[in-house]
Amino acid sequence: MTDTRKVSAYFAKPIAWVAVVLFASCILVVSAQAQQGEAQAPKVVISAAYSKEITRETTFVGRGEASAQTDLVARVTGTVTKIVVEDGVAVEEGDLIFEIEPDSYVATVAAEQASLERTKANLKLAEIELDRKQELLNRDVIAESELDIALANAAVAKADVGAAEAALQKAKLDLERTEIRAPFSGRIGKSAVSLGALVGPSTGALATLVRQSPMYVTFSLSEPQLLRVVEQLDTGMQELLANDETPNVFVVLPGGETLDEAGEIVFIDNRIDPTTGTIAVRAVFENTRQLILDGSFVSVVIEALEPTLSILVPQNAVQRDQRGDFVLVVTDRQLVEQRYVVLGPQIETDVIVADGLRDGESVVVEGLQRVRPGVEVNAVLAGTTEGN
Numbered sequence: 001m002t003d004t005r006k007v008s009a010y011f012a013k014p015i016a017w018v019a020v021v022l023f024a025s026c027i028l029v030v031s032a033q034a035q036q037g038e039a040q041a042p043k044v045v046i047s048a049a050y051s052k053e054i055t056r057e058t059t060f061v062g063r064g065e066a067s068a069q070t071d072l073v074a075r076v077t078g079t080v081t082k083i084v085v086e087d088g089v090a091v092e093e094g095d096l097i098f099e100i101e102p103d104s105y106v107a108t109v110a111a112e113q114a115s116l117e118r119t120k121a122n123l124k125l126a127e128i129e130l131d132r133k134q135e136l137l138n139r140d141v142i143a144e145s146e147l148d149i150a151l152a153n154a155a156v157a158k159a160d161v162g163a164a165e166a167a168l169q170k171a172k173l174d175l176e177r178t179e180i181r182a183p184f185s186g187r188i189g190k191s192a193v194s195l196g197a198l199v200g201p202s203t204g205a206l207a208t209l210v211r212q213s214p215m216y217v218t219f220s221l222s223e224p225q226l227l228r229v230v231e232q233l234d235t236g237m238q239e240l241l242a243n244d245e246t247p248n249v250f251v252v253l254p255g256g257e258t259l260d261e262a263g264e265i266v267f268i269d270n271r272i273d274p275t276t277g278t279i280a281v282r283a284v285f286e287n288t289r290q291l292i293l294d295g296s297f298v299s300v301v302i303e304a305l306e307p308t309l310s311i312l313v314p315q316n317a318v319q320r321d322q323r324g325d326f327v328l329v330v331t332d333r334q335l336v337e338q339r340y341v342v343l344g345p346q347i348e349t350d351v352i353v354a355d356g357l358r359d360g361e362s363v364v365v366e367g368l369q370r371v372r373p374g375v376e377v378n379a380v381l382a383g384t385t386e387g388n
Contacts, residue, residue: 043378044367046330047314051359053307054347062219062251062300064292066212067284068184071205072097075177076105080197080206087190091182091209098180098206100199105175112171116164123157130154186211187290210294215287217251217263219300220278249283252299253291261286265302312350314382317363318343327357328364328371330379336364338373 082099085091133150136142182188189208193199199206249263267282283300285292292298317327318341329337344352357363362379364371371377 041334041376041378042367042370043380044330044364044371045382046362046379047317047365047382049311049313049353049357049359049361049363051309051311054310054312054352055307056304056345058302058345059252060219060221060225060300060302062217062283062298064294064296064298065216065218065282066186066210066294067214067216068186068211069294070183070209072180072207072209073201073205074098074100074180074199074203075201076100076174077200078102078104078178078198080193080195080199083191083193083195085188087207088188090187091185093182093185095182096179097182097188097209098193100178100180102175102178105171105178109168109171109175112164112168116161116168119157119160119164123154123161126150126154126157180206182209184209184211185213212290212292212294213287214284215292215294216266216282216284217249217292217298217300218280218282220273220276220280222278223272226279226281248303249285250301250303251285251292252301254297257291258301259285259289259291261288310344311353311357311359312347313353313357313363314365315346315349315351317365318351319368327353328368328373329357330362330364330377334376334379336371336373336375336377 078100080098081101082096084096084098091097130147130150130153133142133147137144137147186209189210191207192204193206247265249265251259251263253259263283263285265281266284267280269280272279313327318325319327324340325343326338326340329339331337339356341356342354344354346352364377364379365382367377
């Protein structure tokens with residue numbers, strides 16, 4: 001009996017050790033499988049593609065161009081006696097800018113006026129003489145040739161009156177031209193002359209006047225760009241110029257400020273410039289704040305006529321390879337699918353997907369480097385607590 005117990009105890013120890021080893025092995029296998037499962041399902045952050053009405057827009061570099069600009073020149077000769085306005089100030093139509101010494105022109109007007117009165121008096125005498133000759137001829141007192149002479153004298157006197165009237169009109173016009181006034185409202189530039197300067201028709205510009213409201217903005221598009229604008233704005237060439245259907249045009253100033261007033265396209269050239277390969281386009285702005293200056297460079301933003309429903313995804317969801325742009329889509333089965341897409345313009349931090357995605361599909365925005373197409377993932381929606 002004692003020997004039997006000893007034998008049983010002897011065999012019981014190896015069996016216990018085998019059980020322990022088997023249990024430990026099972027734990028290791030389960031742990032390894034769990035780790036392998038976690039490796040096969042990496043955690044990624046996803047965001048849903050969404051649809052939104054977007055007003056498409058395109059941006060170009062433009063240049064401010066005055067709707068009216070003129071050089072103020074002297075049309076008569078004389079000394080500058082007045083410079084009424086300071087350089088760079090705004091003036092209204094009809095404001096006096098320069099005055100040329102008028103004294104000699106006043107005297108000329110007086111002389112021509114006197115000459116006109118004299119010729120009128122001579123005409124009156126010639127007409128009286130003509131009437132007298134006509135009466136004498138009717139009574140057969142004089143020859144007909146004397147009447148002819150009287151007729152000729154009256155005609156000459158009448159012509160003299162016409163010439164005197166023209167000379168007086170020219171003298172008055174020259175006197176008016178001693179005052180150089182603004183032909184339209186605008187801003188005067190730097191004066192090129194000083195008081196006392198002798199000026200005349202050959203002097204050149206005394207100053208330049210620029211109309212600042214309205215103001216043109218001119219920009220150039222290549223033929224492909226123009227066609228792309230027409231396509232992106234979903235409009236036609238004629239509609240770009242139609243007053244009732246022209247797209248909104250905005251200006252972004254060099255400092256980044258966008259003017260709150262919209263302009264409209266008023267001119268598209270009818271030919272491509274062969275030297276530059278571009279076509280000229282012009283938009284007009286009221287420029288009420290006069291922030292668009294003649295010759296300044298600005299950004300021109302053209303908006304579409306109507307908003308279009310577009311699909312957007314975060315910009316960081318988009319990757320690119322040799323085939324083009326693509327996103328990683330997470331399917332309902334939590335599997336990653338590579339999807340090539342056609343992109344549109346960027347809208348803040350998102351980008352328009354013109355083709356390749358549907359509204360509501362999930363795209364990977366974080367963890368892109370840990371996944372590849374076909375693998376299963378543990379997807380967490382962006383912005384949730386688990387994703388943070």
